[in-house]
Amino acid sequence: MASNFKEVLDIKELNGFGVPSTPKPFLSMEGSLQLAGIVEGSITDGPGFRLTLFTQGCPHHCEGCHNPQTHAFSGGTETSLEDVLTMLTKNPLYAGVTLSGGEPFCQAKTLAKFAKLVKEAGYSVMTYTGYTLEALLEEMDADRLDLLKYTDILVDGAFEEEKRSHECFYRGSMNQRIFVKDKGLNS
Numbered sequence: 001m002a003s004n005f006k007e008v009l010d011i012k013e014l015n016g017f018g019v020p021s022t023p024k025p026f027l028s029m030e031g032s033l034q035l036a037g038i039v040e041g042s043i044t045d046g047p048g049f050r051l052t053l054f055t056q057g058c059p060h061h062c063e064g065c066h067n068p069q070t071h072a073f074s075g076g077t078e079t080s081l082e083d084v085l086t087m088l089t090k091n092p093l094y095a096g097v098t099l100s101g102g103e104p105f106c107q108a109k110t111l112a113k114f115a116k117l118v119k120e121a122g123y124s125v126m127t128y129t130g131y132t133l134e135a136l137l138e139e140m141d142a143d144r145l146d147l148l149k150y151t152d153i154l155v156d157g158a159f160e161e162e163k164r165s166h167e168c169f170y171r172g173s174m175n176q177r178i179f180v181k182d183k184g185l186n187s
Contacts, residue, residue: 003137005154005179011169013180017047017096017124017152031081031110036070036102038079040087046126046153046170048095051088055102055111060130064161066172070102081114088123096124096152105129105136108143115150126153126170133179154179 008014039045039052046052054067056076069075088094097118104111104127115125127147129136133156136144148154155171155178163173170178 003133003179004182005133005148006182008153008178008180014047014153014178017126017180031113032078033081033084033107033110033114034073034076035079036067036076038084038087041091041093042098044170045098045100046096047124049091049093050096050098050126051084051091051094052098052100053084054100055104055107057106058101058103058130059106060103060158062130062159062161064159064164066159067101073106076102081110081117084114085117085121088118089121094123096126098126098128099151100128101130103130105131105144105147108141108147112143112146112150115147119150119152124152125150126155127151128155130158132156133177152181 033053034056036054036056038054042050042052054070056070057073058071061071088097097115099111099115118125133154136148155176157176160173160175163175165174168174168176
């Protein structure tokens with residue numbers, strides 16, 4: 001399957017994603033997520049002022065992970081989409097939502113539905129994953145492809161402690177890549 005993402009080589013390519021939008025009302029809010037936590041007003045998890053969701057459950061168990069409490073699939077708190085969407089809309093400064101982990105693609109079906117609602121309301125969606133973009137595309141899992149469909153910015157690749165750097169924007173290690181949705185390709 002062809003990708004409609006292009007790798008970001010200059011952080012300036014993310015400039016348009018940090019601008020707050022005028023939210024539109026949500027139509028359907030059924031469903032829930034298993035979350036390890038929520039950070040309101042994040043300025044480190046993507047461009048602009050963001051609502052960051054840390055999903056519960058991760059198969060990668062990266063050495064040196066800064067969120068090891070998210071690894072167990074049995075932990076976290078069940079949180080309704082309605083509650084999360086309410087948090088998002090109560091702050092007019094939010095530019096978008098960041099999906100982090102844990103591993104967001106382990107809850108791809110519900111997160112794809114959530115990301116679709118977020119996009120339809122005018123916000124951007126940034127998703128972190130320990131998988132590579134190529135692996136997600138090759139797998140051809142419909143739910144995971146749907147989550148990619150509604151993702152504007154993707155950070156891919158497992159965290160590698162020996163490649164850790166504080167100099168790479170929005171990434172923990174130099175092997176991780178940032179992709180932005182290429183609006184010219186079948187978006």
